[in-house]
Amino acid sequence: MNAPTKPADAEALRHVRQPLPHDSGLKHVQGSAQYIDDIREPDGTLHVAIGQSPKARGRLLSLDVSSVRAVPGVVAVLTVADVPGKNDVSPAFGDDPLFVESDIGFVGQAVFAVVATSRDIARRAVKLAVMEIESEKPSITVEDALERGETVLPDYAFGRGDANAAIAVAPRNLEGQFHVGGQEHFYLEGQVALAVPGEDGDVYVYSSTQHPSEVQHVVARVLNIPDAYVTCETRRMGGGFGGKESQATQWAVTAALAAQVTGRPCKLRLDRDDDFILTGKRHDFRCDWKVGFDQEGCIQGYSVEHLARCGYSADLSGGVVDRAMFHSDNAYWMPAVHVGSKRLKTNTVSNTAFRGFGGPQGMLAIEHVMDQIAWATGRDPLDVRYANFYTRDGNLTPFGMEVEEIDTLHGLVRTLERTTDYRVRREEIAAFNASSPIMKRGLALTPVKFGISFTLTHLNQAGALVHVYQDGSVHLNHGGTEMGQGLYIKVAQVVAEEFGISMDQVRITATTTAKVPNTSPTAASSGSDLNGMAARIAAGAIKRRMISHAADAYGVPEEQIEFRDDRVFIGNESISFPELARKCIQARVQLSEASHYSTPKITWNREKATGRPFFYFAYGAACSEVIIDTLTGENRLLRADILHDVGKSLNPAIDIGQIEGGFVQGMGWLTTEELVFNRDGRLLTHAPSTYKIPVSSDVPADFRVALYPNANREETIYRSKAVGEPPIMLANSVFCALADAVHSLDPSKPVPLDAPATPEAILRACEALRGRPMG
CATH class of the missing domain: 3.30.365.10 (Aldehyde oxidase/xanthine dehydrogenase, molybdopterin binding domain)
Known part of the structure; x- marks a missing residue:
């Protein structure tokens, strides 16, 4: 490093x-x-635990909490009947109740809350409630939601020209489906809030949140008091990654309601397992794509439908899926293009913001397509990417925004190609693979072009x-x-x-x-x-x-x-x-x-799909080399080279740390982190024992990170550029390198590899290329 x-x-x-x-x-x-759980608790502080639905879909017919109330130390049991204001903790659409009224949307959904003199008492007491639920078969997958025709928001699309016609007349064309998995935030500090009642109905809320103003507003809405009566304070979080943008709110509201009802300070800290079950993830996608191209790999038409599994409520799915659409081009010019989407409703916890906010899913899909084109034409994948880069003559995104920094995109990638000895290593890896029947190496160099600004303009x-x-x-x-x-x-x-x-x-x-x-x-x-x-x-x-x-x-x-x-x-x-x-x-x-x-200059008319949703683009590129065992699917990242554009860095030490961390988090999303729900809608990967994030040994021993010398052409703070989210997508190079390694088994066939590329997924892909698909 x-x-x-x-x-x-x-x-x-x-x-x-x-x-x-x-x-x-x-x-x-x-x-x-000091984090919220470290704050010295005021005298008389009570503790809150959540009573959860055991079913994924159905209607709550009755709730008996008499045994809960009888437990010594239980001070109050809160249900929807105790909500003085609106029973809604959603950020926008009014479809996310604090407590279940009738309809149940996912396993673990909050039905009630117990307020007790200790956390242990509260957690034990919630288990004594008796619920009568008329259950239904839940929708778990994208396919389930499509069959039922259920969405949380309307479909949306934009594009340019007639993509299907361009694909039909192109010399070559391909189509397929690509699945992109979700991801658990796994912040080190779980969701937590402490609410302290004040005089005249005031409440002071300490919340581990990325959005204190939303916590303030929603607490006021649920408690039926003016916003000015609520103060929300956040000194620091032990990680957020988007998981505390909208979904920290419910726990702060629950603690505040408990404080209002009891007149005492109340604290709610989710256990790690409960945190997994009760909070949303990165959206998983099914991307249905078609592409037309010539023998050089130049795209003439591209069509993609992003089918997003949103969970039981809208939450931030509108913006997340829109951004996936905005980044469906990544760094590539497409003369004719159609980008469509569906926001599908399932009986799983509502998915939410996650570092990259949909951009990684849209970007990974087009990088998958670039590899497919390379395999079909027999060209080096990097050359296919070069052939499709934005140029001065082709610099409009599918949503009509001009890409101005063409020189940054080309210069950065060319520089990384040179400093990594990409061509020489390509030849070395080919020689290694030719003499190694079991262990195979792969190499990929992928670009990143990421728009910076909130796509909801008023947030800027x-x-x-x-x-x-x-x-x-x-x-x-x-x-x-x-x-x-x-x-x-x-x-x-x-x-x-x-x-x-x-x-x-x-x-x-x-x-x-x-x-x-x-x-x-x-x-x-x-x-x-x-x-x-x-x-x-x-x-x-x-x-x-x-x-x-x-x-x-x-x-x-x-x-x-x-x-x-x-x-x-x-x-x-x-x-x-x-x-x-x-x-x-x-x-x-x-x-x-x-x-x-x-922020100046930004405009976006969603209905007309016109405007400039981003103030500028940040750029980056990564070159990753991997090795896989084709008999087990085990794999390792051997080397990673990153060159990233942060403009004139405000703080190079902080920025390099963000790039390293973002890359490793993205690598986890694409290689080891797999969310598994059973057919009943229960999350099976709900703890570190069943869900694998990257550890220090997963970081490559040879890890080289450099900042690209550049200045933001826009008048940002000291001509710097944002660095929080773009590095996540540098990890696309790891996924593409793994696919490249699998491809060496039989270069005549495409690689059927979805994300995450877990050892099991890699083994399935290897066996498919060997002609013996696994069941």
């Missing part, structure tokens, strides 16, 4: 673009970083609050949340840079709806773009007032005043930053600012 180095262009900057450590890094290592805004105190210390607050990704340190770097002061003078404070209201979730990779810019605007406004006062007081033109090295240079004099702060206070100069930033 590469150690970050100081960028050559960072000499003029003291903090920004420097590889500074994570602000909580030391506390993470020491175990002293942020606020920040900055105070300068009279001793020169700075209080920083904004609407972004810290889930380990380094957002807090990046925004603090921006503020320290603006004032020319040391980092230890900037106090990072917990995200709270009481300071910065109406915020967007920390998602869509936009945390630094939005909150960094908002904080810089606030600091800049204070700085201008300080400059104006100094200019008047010292009789010096404003342009001769400079803030740097903890001092303020005023013409030929200099004073410390704290000294100027004191002078401003004495002169009644306002040293506090609440600011707002909204």
